[in-house]
Amino acid sequence: MPVAxxxxxxxxxxxxxxxxxxxxxxxxxxxxxxxxxxxxxxxRENIAHLMSAPYFEMLRHDVTFPLYVEVDEIYNxxxxxxxxxxxxxxxxxxxxxVHGAINMLGxxxxxxxxxxxxxxxxxxxDPQLHPQPESYRGSVNPVGPRxxxxxxxxxxxxxxxxxxxxxxxxxRVARIFNTYGPRMLPNDGRVVSNFIVQALKGENxxxxxxGSQTRSFCYVSDLVDGLVRLMxxxxxxxxxxxxxxxxxxxxxxxxxxxxxxxxxxxEVVLRPLPQDDPLQRQPDITLAKSALGWKPTIELExxxxxxxxxxxxxxxxxxxxxxxxxxxxx
Ligand SMILES: O=c1ccn([C@@H]2O[C@H](COP(=O)(O)OP(=O)(O)O[C@H]3OC[C@@H](O)[C@H](O)[C@H]3O)[C@@H](O)[C@H]2O)c(=O)[nH]1
Numbered sequence: 001m002p003v004a005x006x007x008x009x010x011x012x013x014x015x016x017x018x019x020x021x022x023x024x025x026x027x028x029x030x031x032x033x034x035x036x037x038x039x040x041x042x043x044r045e046n047i048a049h050l051m052s053a054p055y056f057e058m059l060r061h062d063v064t065f066p067l068y069v070e071v072d073e074i075y076n077x078x079x080x081x082x083x084x085x086x087x088x089x090x091x092x093x094x095x096x097x098v099h100g101a102i103n104m105l106g107x108x109x110x111x112x113x114x115x116x117x118x119x120x121x122x123x124x125x126d127p128q129l130h131p132q133p134e135s136y137r138g139s140v141n142p143v144g145p146r147x148x149x150x151x152x153x154x155x156x157x158x159x160x161x162x163x164x165x166x167x168x169x170x171x172r173v174a175r176i177f178n179t180y181g182p183r184m185l186p187n188d189g190r191v192v193s194n195f196i197v198q199a200l201k202g203e204n205x206x207x208x209x210x211g212s213q214t215r216s217f218c219y220v221s222d223l224v225d226g227l228v229r230l231m232x233x234x235x236x237x238x239x240x241x242x243x244x245x246x247x248x249x250x251x252x253x254x255x256x257x258x259x260x261x262x263x264x265x266x267e268v269v270l271r272p273l274p275q276d277d278p279l280q281r282q283p284d285i286t287l288a289k290s291a292l293g294w295k296p297t298i299e300l301e302x303x304x305x306x307x308x309x310x311x312x313x314x315x316x317x318x319x320x321x322x323x324x325x326x327x328x329x330x
Contacts, residue, residue, distance in 0.1 A: 008071045008072050009033050010073070012074070016077065016078075018179065019037070020047050021183065023050060031055070039060065041081075066106065076104045079097050079153075082188050082190045090145070093152055105159055105169065108169055117172070121244065125141065131283060131284040133287075144275060178192075180193070180307055186311065191254065206271045207268050214248050216281060217300060221298060225294065226294045242285055252268070257304065261305065
């Protein structure tokens with residue numbers, strides 16, 4: 001492809017779980033990819049296999065500081081997404097969403113780039129409306145422990161729409177629902193990786209509350225496809241658009257599925273429900289279907305199988321590194 005035709009795409013949070021899959025997809029689509037990450041939750045291992053690709057570049061940078069690069073499109077994914085990670089340094093989490101959005105919007109304005117914000121289903125808080133359409137304004141506790149993430153992302157959405165109205169920026173906002181798949185960190189803290197790692201290690205499966213709260217889980221390749229479609233959609237499709245899989249289940253059901261799939265002897269134990277933990281969540285994806293021609297294609301069972309396979313390999317490597325002589329000794 002002639003250099004001039006190759007789109008230059010910036011992915012912030014590009015070494016993270018979603019970001020690394022997105023970088024991979026964009027390279028496959030023939031884009032030149034600039035991956036930016038501060039490595040708080042991103043990992044070099046996630047992008048190691050891309051480092052030798054001729055049109056891939058990695059820059060260590062924190063989006064709370066301005067960035068001066070020349071690009072055609074920006075996917076702003078940078079922010080820790082797991083509750084334990086975003087609550088670790090809540091002030092920094094809000095800064096990442098708010099200052100990060102301001103810096104990336106400033107960049108988009110200067111270089112006239114199209115810009116997509118990774119927002120979240122957490123903007124709906126503990127929803128009083130079910131399933132959640134984009135028109136629902138949410139029920140967020142602004143002073144609770146999740147607010148740094150929820151309100152940070154809500155403010156990022158506000159900034160996007162103000163830059164759109166005030167400066168005519170070409171914006172996209174995706175509201176991402178629970179997503180899972182390979183390259184989640186084993187200590188990510190979110191439910192799918194926690195349960196799989198616990199099951200594979202034969203440890204207790206920690207269900208918070210009574211496990212009757214619900215979530216709807218989307219496989220990472222489907223999610224990435226939704227983001228790319230949103231970026232490539234006609235300019236009037238600004239969003240916000242829900243991207244998620246509407247198949248809803250209780251957390252207890254998920255625990256049972258993981259136990260069945262891994263053949264684990266682990267047992268379910270109940271732990272206290274974290275404060276403000278949403279009781280139910282399911283995306284209404286009517287808009288994604290009509291505006292993007294998008295719907296998820298990967299069944300939960302298939303997605304869980306490949307995620308289990310990923311963690312099996314990862315844990316085997318960890319074990320071998322911890323006990324290098326184990327094989328010899330046997
Ligand atoms: O070990 C665990 C972990 C989590 N859980 C429960 O499982 C449910 C899902 O928890 P997760 O931490 O995976 O994710 P949450 O739905 O709370 O938040 C997520 O929402 C959408 C995204 O934007 C974010 O990635 C993340 O904040 C919660 O009810 C939680 O209490 C367990 O029962 N056990």
